[in-house]
Amino acid sequence: MTVSVRRTEVGALLGFAERQMYVYKRYWVWEVVWLFYSIVSVLSIGFLASGLGALGAGGGRFDLRKAQLYLLVGALLWGYLSLVFMEAAYAIAWERWEGTIEYTFMAPVRRVTHLMGICLFAVVYGLARTFIVLVVAIAIFDVDFSHANLGGTLIVLAASTVPLIGLAILTSVLPLLSPQKGEQMSFAVQGFMLLVSGVYYPLSVLPAPLLLAGAISPLTYALSGMRRSLLEGAGMGDQLPTVAILLGMGAVLIPLGILVFSWAERRAKRLGLLKRSG
């Protein structure tokens, strides 16, 4: 790749991220609504733990405070990870809604640049939105993160984003395969990840087949790693195995996602699916 081509690709990468920013700026009212929804969801989970206490689940053997933290961390992280996942997974669906899919696919940029540009914005946006929800949750539940290890938390958060991007690219293929049903299938994938990744419960409660699915979900490792750092103070050194697993999964999922996307794009061009109406 020549220097000028590389510069064009970097410009395009930022162009995709900037375009998303403009779109969100225009749809800001919707973003306020979604932020409200995120806050309400996380608060509901927090109050669920409080409610367990009110229903008599305490009884000496059950640490309600710990349960509340466990659930809140799960809800916050799921909020971030699912947002990044859906933003990237909707990269194609969004273009189809707006009627720009043909224009974008005719642009002289590599598909990996296109997808990474969308992911770049999704990560920054996801972090910003999750931070706001975190601030509200801390204020309402008086959450104690005094044992948290910031370095360990951040390193797992950064590493967990890598395989998530790969998964999201794989899912963004669905609207290319089926213009009519692809978007809904993205929701199904997201729901399945919620089920098997231990967002609100330890994986040990799952039956064996779902346990197996949980073992290959990168979110499982992201969530358990983050919980160890936030609740038990695991440092960067302690998190190296988790980081290695997450990066290893990313090293497989991102190239796999791009390969599958290329195949789906070729198929869509052969069948004439690459158009706004599908």
Added chain:
Amino acid sequence: MNVPAIDIQGVRKAFRRREREAGVPFWKRATAKDKVALHELDLQVEAGGITGVLGPNGSGKSTLIRILGTLLTPDSGTARVFGSDVVTEALQVRRHVNRVSVEAAFFKELSPWENMVYAARLYGYGGVRSRVVEILEGLGLPNDVIDQPMKQLSRGQQQKVAIARSFLTAPSLLLMDEPTTGLDPRSKKEVQDALEKLRAEREITVLLCTHDMDEAAALCERVLMMDGGRVLADGSPDELCRRHGGGTLEDVFMRLTGKALVAEELEEVAK
């Protein structure tokens, strides 16, 4: 030797559609039928000038445009743009090509400025506001629309922004797919003027697909008449009229196909 802007050899494209016949149970797969959009098309277009492609809906015009824009792959044959193959060297082709389609493909909530800066970044140009303003003004767009959402602009204004966007990205081959269809006469004239201006200012090859015979006669040096995925006639507007019994391009088209282009268009609108 000059490389042709477009070089198509034996390109065929068919689309498979599944049609369910009456009485077939829902669990049985519908029968697949192929509808041929292009039949072994051969076409060469030298660099420079405007070549018109005339034909009714379903004649294969848009399929041709989409193949050249790397949005469709031919089933057989080869298509090259400035020497690069649209399938194996798609990225190279895309550096040469831009497209203005019948419906302006924009993020409707974004402004002309935001849409154009996005396009500029994709094509490796900086989003210089003064340049965008200059191009839009040159096309007669009022200054105050540049920051308004696209959805608030008239269709004529949107098409002008689409043309301005293609100016900004400086393509060597501009594919125009019915850019004036559905526009009021004044907007149509303004878009046609913009195209004339583009031709006067730039070394550019334009492939203009249209239903409008007058538009083709006024703007194009060369006209291809298509129907049913085949090229029926090819030549300059005057040449075609002379060769096929005189009259207008509309008369020539009717003689060649037995169909009236305008009637077909009206039927399509009525559907």
